Amino acid sequence: MRVTVDSERCVGAGQCVLNAPSVFDQDDDGVVVLLHEEPAAQDADAVHEAGDLCPSGSITVHED
Amino acid sequence: MTTSTGPTVVDFPLRTPEEPLPLSQYAGHRRQSGLVQSHLPNGVPIWLVTRHEDVRAVLTHPKISANPDNEGFPNVGETMGVPKQDQIPGWFVGLDSPEHDRFRKVLIPEFTVRRVRELRPAVERIVDERIDAMLAGGNTADLVNDFALPVPSLVISSLLGVPPADRDFFESRTRTLVAIRSSTDEQRATATRQLLRYINRLITIKDKWRGDDLISRLLSTGQLSHEELSGVLLLLLIAGHETTANNIGLGVVTLLSHPQWAGDERAVEELLRLHSVADMVALRVAVDDVEIAGQVIRKGEGIVPLLAAANHDTEVFGCPHAFDPERSERRHVAFGYGVHQCLGQNLVRVEMDVAYRKLFERIPTLELAVPLEELAFKYDGILFGLHELPVRW
Numbered sequence: 001m002r003v004t005v006d007s008e009r010c011v012g013a014g015q016c017v018l019n020a021p022s023v024f025d026q027d028d029d030g031v032v033v034l035l036h037e038e039p040a041a042q043d044a045d046a047v048h049e050a051g052d053l054c055p056s057g058s059i060t061v062h063e064d
Numbered sequence: 065m066t067t068s069t070g071p072t073v074v075d076f077p078l079r080t081p082e083e084p085l086p087l088s089q090y091a092g093h094r095r096q097s098g099l100v101q102s103h104l105p106n107g108v109p110i111w112l113v114t115r116h117e118d119v120r121a122v123l124t125h126p127k128i129s130a131n132p133d134n135e136g137f138p139n140v141g142e143t144m145g146v147p148k149q150d151q152i153p154g155w156f157v158g159l160d161s162p163e164h165d166r167f168r169k170v171l172i173p174e175f176t177v178r179r180v181r182e183l184r185p186a187v188e189r190i191v192d193e194r195i196d197a198m199l200a201g202g203n204t205a206d207l208v209n210d211f212a213l214p215v216p217s218l219v220i221s222s223l224l225g226v227p228p229a230d231r232d233f234f235e236s237r238t239r240t241l242v243a244i245r246s247s248t249d250e251q252r253a254t255a256t257r258q259l260l261r262y263i264n265r266l267i268t269i270k271d272k273w274r275g276d277d278l279i280s281r282l283l284s285t286g287q288l289s290h291e292e293l294s295g296v297l298l299l300l301l302i303a304g305h306e307t308t309a310n311n312i313g314l315g316v317v318t319l320l321s322h323p324q325w326a327g328d329e330r331a332v333e334e335l336l337r338l339h340s341v342a343d344m345v346a347l348r349v350a351v352d353d354v355e356i357a358g359q360v361i362r363k364g365e366g367i368v369p370l371l372a373a374a375n376h377d378t379e380v381f382g383c384p385h386a387f388d389p390e391r392s393e394r395r396h397v398a399f400g401y402g403v404h405q406c407l408g409q410n411l412v413r414v415e416m417d418v419a420y421r422k423l424f425e426r427i428p429t430l431e432l433a434v435p436l437e438e439l440a441f442k443y444d445g446i447l448f449g450l451h452e453l454p455v456r457w
Contacts, residue, residue, distance in 0.1 A: 013407075
């Protein structure tokens, strides 16, 4: 599993930080920061959920 | 317009004292194929969107606009005494990207998960003080007026950097805006003018003497004019006040039947979904021909996504009318979806969590002072909530 984020689209709702805090953070501007491009297997569910909950479609989860 | 193959036409969602949140009507609408057509109270035809998937599709569609200046934008009713909001510079919930994004980006740093966690002690202090005042006043209270309304107002005034000496003024004026039953249109218009004047004065003062508060930091970005900033601040105030108060009041009623969940963050998420206080807030209009759920929506046609309907969609939430904080599904749209999703949502979560936690911890004998059936729900405004909540201990 691989994750990419689009910081231009991010609206800073913070859903990703709430759901997968070990994978996502917000910088001082409130914009998404990706902590791990290839999250650990135990974070897979939370990462998928974060991707789905993101209101601006800024998170893409690749299953490659 | 109705033909054998055309869309189903229904009455505009009818809110009554018996069913202030018309979930049984919504359930019927969700079962129709495509979208359901209805008419606003003023006769203008609009589309009702009730399925979770379709509500999300509407709220993220690039050709569906939140700007009330667009031809055909649905106007569901009174704006609660606030001057016509689309005329206020900085009222960015009524702007589309990219104009909207300039305002949102300046504000995001103030509402990050981390920043909001730092605000928690201030929220706890405010909640404790309100509980102290209620306890000092005897063994009964109106939890809406004595607690649910003042808490978010005081949190916002603390966030903005309103000096403590002015907080009573600020709180009383914001309360007038909310009191659609007991205040007149004129009183609400006056309160709005007084608040705007106060906010403008505060901006001028903060511009000279910067402090550690939201207004000072926004001024330091240099991104907003004073006029835009005052519109933004009024928006934060109005968007964060009655909505939060309604969530606190309704949440307490539900938690009185499930007190073991007070203080558990999963309860907050479930109460947001269950009560969906902003059901009819996310109004839209098509600015091009678009297709949602197989239904073509023509340019200029109004769209009413119903957030409570989406949050009770059985395709997503099993037994949606039940309070079940252990449900694993978190995809509610109580805060909307898309770029306009509530900016203050993480602050609301903290306010709700602290309010429930402290109330049930400090007043363990809290109970309703009237039968449940006699509670006065709001069915005549835009938001779902309680007018009053008589309690005793």
